[in-house]
Amino acid sequence: MTDDPRYLKGAPVAERILAEVREQALAATEDGWKPKLVSITVGDVDAVDVYVRNQRRKAQAAGIDFEERNFPATVSPAELEASIHGMNADPRVTGIIMQRPLPAAIPVRSMQRAIHPLKDVEGMHPASIGNIVYNELDLAPCTAAASVELLKATGLDLKGLEVVVVGHSEIVGKPIAFLLLSEGATVTVCHHMTRSLASHARRADALFVAVGKPRLIRADMVKPGAAVIDIGINTERDADGRERVVGDVDTESVKHVASWITPVPGGVGPVTVSILLRNTMVALNRQRNLYEASYGAR
Numbered sequence: 001m002t003d004d005p006r007y008l009k010g011a012p013v014a015e016r017i018l019a020e021v022r023e024q025a026l027a028a029t030e031d032g033w034k035p036k037l038v039s040i041t042v043g044d045v046d047a048v049d050v051y052v053r054n055q056r057r058k059a060q061a062a063g064i065d066f067e068e069r070n071f072p073a074t075v076s077p078a079e080l081e082a083s084i085h086g087m088n089a090d091p092r093v094t095g096i097i098m099q100r101p102l103p104a105a106i107p108v109r110s111m112q113r114a115i116h117p118l119k120d121v122e123g124m125h126p127a128s129i130g131n132i133v134y135n136e137l138d139l140a141p142c143t144a145a146a147s148v149e150l151l152k153a154t155g156l157d158l159k160g161l162e163v164v165v166v167g168h169s170e171i172v173g174k175p176i177a178f179l180l181l182s183e184g185a186t187v188t189v190c191h192h193m194t195r196s197l198a199s200h201a202r203r204a205d206a207l208f209v210a211v212g213k214p215r216l217i218r219a220d221m222v223k224p225g226a227a228v229i230d231i232g233i234n235t236e237r238d239a240d241g242r243e244r245v246v247g248d249v250d251t252e253s254v255k256h257v258a259s260w261i262t263p264v265p266g267g268v269g270p271v272t273v274s275i276l277l278r279n280t281m282v283a284l285n286r287q288r289n290l291y292e293a294s295y296g297a298r
């Protein structure tokens with residue numbers, strides 16, 4: 001079933017990006033600039049496990065060092081911030097990603113701000129997010145950038161394309177909208193106060209869904225021939241009690257209407273990981289350029 005040509009799979013896109021990352025990482029290492037990504041997790045969060053596991057696997061395959069720093073759920077904001085400052089100052093650390101969610105006692109935004117913009121490989125610091133508003137797109141939030149890469153893989157021309165984004169979180173929906181605007185698409189953003197999600201969604205040539213609700217998008221909400229990018233990752237139990245991961249789109253019905261649909265798993269997720277590693281190399285090159293501009297070329 002996953003051989004259906006309508007499935008817009010993540011693996012080929014992810015592999016292409018990872019091959020470029022690997023080449024850059026090897027060249028940088030030879031020049032004495034070994035890339036290293038540090039992942040921060042706080043407490044034990046199932047939702048993050050898969051992501052971190054894949055980050056470690058793909059980083060190692062690409063020649064990027066990967067270190068996991070797990071803090072207890074009881075860590076204070078001040079302690080966490082002090083650790084981040086330590087990583088900012090450590091020249092061996094190229095990039096820092098702070099996995100979400102954080103415990104309620106820790107203010108996500110101030111922690112995001114504590115990561116130096118030059119090491120912010122998720123593109124979530126206000127200074128980084130600001131760049132995409134100015135059409136500087138080389139380091140964008142990973143999931144948003146991954147979703148747009150998948151749309152590009154359809155070959156559709158983004159200029160003037162009618163796009164609807166469902167979900168407006170700061171980490172996924174909003175940056176998708178900004179990236180698409182920069183590419184010339186006409187973008188409508190829907191959220192929980194939108195009056196008729198179905199009537200907006202049905203107009204879309206490309207529909208992005210990042211909400212966290214299984215089967216939110218059904219076949220009657222999709223324009224025939226549309227590209228559907230399903231970003232949701234939800235865990236459900238099936239009838240015999242087994243856990244399975246599903247997106248926000250009712251894939252079985254929508255695939256008869258859409259021309260392209262990203263599967264979950266196997267769609268946006270793997271591309272997100274490869275973009276994180278690509279961002280690590282963008283960060284490394286920025287640090288290296290700054291160093292060489294300050295101290296002269298090696």
Ligand SMILES: NC(=O)C1=CN([C@@H]2O[C@H](COP(=O)(O)OP(=O)(O)OC[C@H]3O[C@@H](n4cnc5c(N)ncnc54)[C@H](OP(=O)(O)O)[C@@H]3O)[C@@H](O)[C@H]2O)C=CC1
Nearest residue numbers: 143167168169172191192210211212231232233268269272
């Ligand atoms: N594949 C990947 O790499 C990643 C996948 N994800 C997945 O993507 C999904 C979204 O993540 P994230 O953006 O962090 O989640 P958030 O919970 O932060 O945001 C969800 C968004 O959906 C909107 N929303 C809620 N209910 C509705 C509704 N009925 N109709 C329309 N919009 C609605 C919310 O709007 P409002 O604020 O107005 O309520 C909000 O903007 C999750 O399933 C998550 O697991 C996340 C990150 C990476």
Ligand SMILES: Nc1nc(=O)c2c([nH]1)NC[C@@H]1CN(c3ccc(C(=O)N[C@@H](CCC(=O)O)C(=O)O)cc3)C=[N+]21
Nearest residue numbers: 047048050051054098099100143265266267269270272
């Ligand atoms: N700061 C932050 N940024 C995030 O982007 C972020 C986060 N925190 N917290 C958790 C969520 C979730 N997320 C996933 C990314 C890829 C896969 C992924 O690779 N999924 C594979 C799963 C394959 C398998 O099951 O092994 C797939 O969809 O095919 C999963 C989940 C990123 N998130």
